[in-house]
Amino acid sequence: MGSITLRNVSKVFGEAKVIPSIDLDINDGEFVVFVGPSGCGKSTLLRLIAGLEDVSGGQIVIDGQDATEAAPAKRGLAMVFQSYALYPHMSVRSNIAFPLKMANIDKAEIDRKVNDAARVLNLTDYLDRKPRQLSGGQRQRVAIGRAIVRQPKAFLFDEPLSNLDAALRVNMRLEISELHQTLKTTMIYVTHDQVEAMTMADKIVVLNRGRIEQVGSPLDLYRKPANLFVAGFIGSPRMNLIEGDYARAKGAKTAGIRPEHIGLSREAGTWDGVVTIAEHLGSDTFMHVEVSGIGTLTVRAGGEFGCRHGDRVFLTPDESKLHRFDDKGLAL
Amino acid sequence: MGSITLRNVSKVFGEAKVIPSIDLDINDGEFVVFVGPSGCGKSTLLRLIAGLEDVSGGQIVIDGQDATEAAPAKRGLAMVFQSYALYPHMSVRSNIAFPLKMANIDKAEIDRKVNDAARVLNLTDYLDRKPRQLSGGQRQRVAIGRAIVRQPKAFLFDEPLSNLDAALRVNMRLEISELHQTLKTTMIYVTHDQVEAMTMADKIVVLNRGRIEQVGSPLDLYRKPANLFVAGFIGSPRMNLIEGDYARAKGAKTAGIRPEHIGLSREAGTWDGVVTIAEHLGSDTFMHVEVSGIGTLTVRAGGEFGCRHGDRVFLTPDESKLHRFDDKGLAL
Amino acid sequence: MATTHTRSAARLMMAPSVILLFAWMIVPLGMTIYFSFLRYNLLMPGMEEFTGFLNYSFFLSDPAFFDALTNTLLLVGGVLAITIIGGIAFALLLDQPIFGQGIVRILVIAPFFVMPTVSALVWKNMFMNPVNGLLAWIARSLGFQPVDFLASVPLLSVIIIVAWQWLPFATLIMLTALQSLDEEQKEAAEMDGAGFVSRFIYIVLPHMARAITVVILIETIFLLSVFAEILVTTNGGPGTQSTNLTYLVYAQALLQFDIGGASAGGIVAVILANIVAIFLVRLIGKNLEA
Amino acid sequence: ETLTIATVNNGDMIRMQKLTDDFKAKNPGIDVQWVTLEENVLRQRVTTDVATKSGQYDIMTIGIYEAPIWGKQGWLAPLDKLSADARYDANDLLPPIRSGLTVNGKLYAAPFYGESSMVMYRKDLFDKAGLKMPDAPTWTFIADAARKITDKSTETYGICLRGKAGWGENMAFLTATANSFGARWFDENWKPQFDQPEWKNTLDFYVKLMKDAGPPGASSNGFNENLALFQTGKCGMWIDATVAASFVTNPKESKVADKVGFALAPDNGLGKRGNWLWSWNLAIPAGSKKVEAAEKFIAWATSKDYLNLVAEKEGWANVPPGTRTSLYQNAEYQKAASFAKMTLDSINSADPKKPSVKPVPYEGVQYVAIPEFQGIGTAVGQQFSAALAGQVTVDQALQSAQQLTEREMKKAGYPKK
């Protein structure tokens, strides 16, 4: 109860083929994250699953049943919107109770379920407030509360944390992960924040221009990006991509090495270069190093590595962590 | 030309004493960042300096002259707003030219200065567009352009990057830093993003409830936080704060140790604990480890440290990096 | 935003509007109050004398006064009810995908531009006239006795005419409000299993509360002083069946030229209008703050 | 010099407006600006103007009701020059009208047209029904005939009468009718008489008749509405102003022009007929700075020459009637206007000084010549209009009328010492 399968799903808006054709299997209980650059079709895909948009072609199967033509309410899914889409004129209690009320569940039962949900989400004290009297994180929780009371087959989240500030984002991220561990319900989660994707997902789906670039576990994607797009997209700071002689020597069109896989020394190394920018975060230091013949590389050093603009440093890539790509951008 | 001194400045809104009393010296050419949690009075302080709000008490001295009563326009400061506050009905050129036009500078001179500023900010190709035809980053640059043409004594920035997406934020951060290096004008920069604060500032002012908690260079604050508030605020993930026996043994009420200063091993260590959450980012792994008698500690490990929920690990704090705080929360 | 400089500038800039409106209110009001205590008929100059509250007691004890009061309330209430319900219905309709939406909107908005006098004349003569009017012809061709609108249902007729003029306004505001409803909120409700009716009751209607409030406020302001429509169509009659307060005061002032009585009536009307205003302000205050 | 003239939107005035060029040609240097308003609005505008001495109009069109009241107040400039002008020939003016416009021997307004009321009827319908209209019918005959003619299926209504509230609308007709029923507005002590049986008879008769034989919507019909009805062939009879005669017999405007007959207003055998007396007149507000030019205009507009001018341009049937004896002696007019004799007889049979069977303290046939009458008349008119519309009973209407009249008279301080 909670598996979702997309078969050859496509979506066209007017002239624009936003999603050419997608096949995807989501297993029951999985936490799947859609990532990709802005405009790549993440929200559209989610809305197709939810039934808020009609597919232009293909089939959507939920729990073994063809749901392609089913109305949103009939699919048994719950959605948490980016803007939360809370009903501003209703109290928190009514917001959470709304789907139950629509299902004509009786009063006492509704109360019980709402109170349960509120307890799980730490909202008990706020049940009688209006959404505008809540902080961002609380609103987010109400939106989730509205989703969980229905005990849906799957949750759909569309960038639910993007309106929150950094600290809150971290907290809510953990809360959602915990929720998933508690409920064990399928979740599909859209984000363009990599940290969210990496830390929350069982399975990441990387989208680009409506196409799936790669599907896999977070560490799979980090360690074995299938192509240049994924290599550049996953990991922060971005992987350094090197073309030219060095790559050719490795038998590739492009060679990729992550900032954290470059050794740094003041004395000796494979390459020598000049620091153009050094950003000290305390825990880490990120340096942009200009290496002649290679280009500017981003390198990560420990927080204690004191250095500044103009310093000369030596770099040594960890060749076991080198990524190689052919001229079509596919990993070798 | 560009030093700013606050003497005993306070601000009251109705009943609420938002800023009780602040003394601060900002030297000419310095890049000063105000950080602090939401609502702590950062913006208010900046607006007091700008003259957009009246002080309730105290004195503001700009360049040695008392500017407490001066109108905003007379203080010779330029401000870049969070929302950019571009004039939507004017072209980029007119936006940048506006302060000069208000100063009744002649046409030719205005053109020259606008073109100079546009060149510096890479806006030359967009001079005839309207703000709405620009991307977020470009808008930000126009706002900066409008600030720099006047050659102000100091720039005031109020969370100028908070509306940009992550990638753009990194770029603009670098651009502003470069600008500061080029112009060498005093800059006061408000943010609640630590990374921005750490990487850009010459001097960070940590505010909390309208009070200054600590003033110092980024690494000073990281290494020697003056109190618990600063210790918790600077550094990501947050410093682990430990009370109880362990702290007492170190002669303190509270002991603090940053996640990156805890050694990790599968075999042996000072403490042993159980992993509750492991977040794999690829480059790093953050683990929440439950240690009996100590509490939950966040620990940073390398990206390769494969471990999962329920694993048993051993932790060893780097005691040279231990922070000790007394019962008032002040560093010992 | 809030330096002493801007605050005093603000006061200065409010001054012209406030002073002008205050003068516009207080000067005629003062004179009206003064007149209201006089026996003052325009047709008998030189006979003005102080009469105390005589004018008031005559005005308030006039049986026409209570008719006028109820008629005023019925008129305002009736038009509000029609325009708000109709406006919401139209707005819902126009919000649907339909062919030629722009043109339909132009058709619907048109009555708003028509002078009250003209619309009253047109309705009275060309539609409601029981002999030559179009409605009478329709009734006759369907085999019914034509209704003599202005004689048998005078107030309703006036309400219809006025509502016709104000329906576009309500529709426009409702439509704008409807279109401002967050798409995601509607979708969320849909995901939550709400059908069209539930969505309307629980989501759309509360969202429009503010718009409805504004329509009530603006329309009330104009409806309290409906005048031309009555003058042209029914002259307040038959009897006093379509006389509202404004028309009653008009009749005193400009048919009987009893300035004293009319002034007393005017003052009474001002007081009543202010009661309505206070009531409205309460309502608006609650709905507009949020 | 520009004269601003306020006038009512009646056909004769509109015609005068179109003929202004003739005046301008004869009086170079004088321009004319017309302000044409509906009767009620006109009255309101000119009264406000003259009472506050605002001087916005140089010439006003006023009724025979206002002329003496305003003349007494000193609001009007006496037309002495006109009275003395032999060419103008003030003695030619019809005596009842001239005396109505004269206060203390001075003429304050010059009549543009005058009218009484009479019966207009459709000869074809009468023939069809086998009826013959006497020259001086009784109310009983009129009521019978009306009921007989009525055929609602063909939208033929036996009788059209005024029903629209207003002292100059339904009350003009009803007061005149009441006179023939022996009723009066006030007794000698200014006590209102609506509680007397004569008024009840009048109103009962009127309401019943209209219910049986009147057109729908009668309670909002005034002169102009009825005119339209009659012209389009919807009325069998119409008792109204004599001026209507020229409109209903004008083939250009009337579908029934060749089928109209005329009779004197009916009576009840009590010695008074139910006809009224009215004239629209031109007057100059006192204190006007353009008296001379204004007088020239009035002389032009109310002169014999003007009658000739209209006759020449529009035919004799269309000249403004009811002001000059000479017109009725004009053979051409008599030929063109089948209603000429009836009009003259009607006007001459109205006696503003003694309007009712019983004695009264006031002047005026279909009105009471006191300033308060406009308000009272209209308010009473509203009650009667409501009775006609069936909104209240006749008794209720009379009771309200009695009460409100008493109130107003008390407020106005009658009886005056």
Added chain:
Amino acid sequence: MARKVSTRRKLVMSAIAWTLGILIFFPILWTVLTSFKSEGDAIASPPVFLFFHWTTENYAEVQSRSDYVLHFWNSVVMSLGSTLLGLVIAIPAAWAMAFSPTRRTKDVLMWMLSTKMMPPVGALIPIYLIFRDVGLLDTRIGLVVVLTLINLPIIVWMLYTYFKEIPGEILEAARMDGASLAKEIVYVLTPMAIPGIASTLLLNIILAWNEAFWTLNLTTSKAAPLTTFIASYSSPEGLFYAKLSAASTMAIAPILILGWFSQKQLVRGLTFGAVK
């Protein structure tokens, strides 16, 4: 919400909407049609819709009775004049209310609106006497003044709601950039609020154009606008439907056309803060 709407549903909806739309519009359409009929056709039973003898004689007749151009011009002057004057007075006030609000701002606004609830008849005689004494009767200036005062509350309110939507930061930016208050309003606020100001302008032109009480009572001829023009048709004169229709058409056509052309701006702005 980009889900398929069945064409049938769309057709049904369109049919309903069109029917109702035409019904609402019908009185105007009928008036215009009638204005081209002869008086006989105008009251023909059954009514004739399109197949009658089209004629423009009614327009000629109406024009011969009164000087349409003069009335039209007066209407233009007074509606435009009063609206512009109103804007000049109201913009600073709305600025103050929107950007420097005090606790009493809402009350002041409501008080301003409440002045509109006064029945105008009550104030007519005093105003008439004052106007007589200062010589403003039947002058365009007098009308402009009165209409300005009448519509000022609405103008202030509309502007206030638009101004409130403008982020205060932009005005602060202007202030930082050295703009004086006047320059801030002229160069920054006003141009930014152009759509709002345009719809305020339009609405008030419409209201002023259609104002029939003061215009009728305070003018006679020289300054009389179209409302006076139509007043001479407000009671019938025999067969007059066609003439009435022609006069009505002439009175409403200019404002109707203006309204239609500016529909978008008007609709966009006509929210009075009803929509957030």
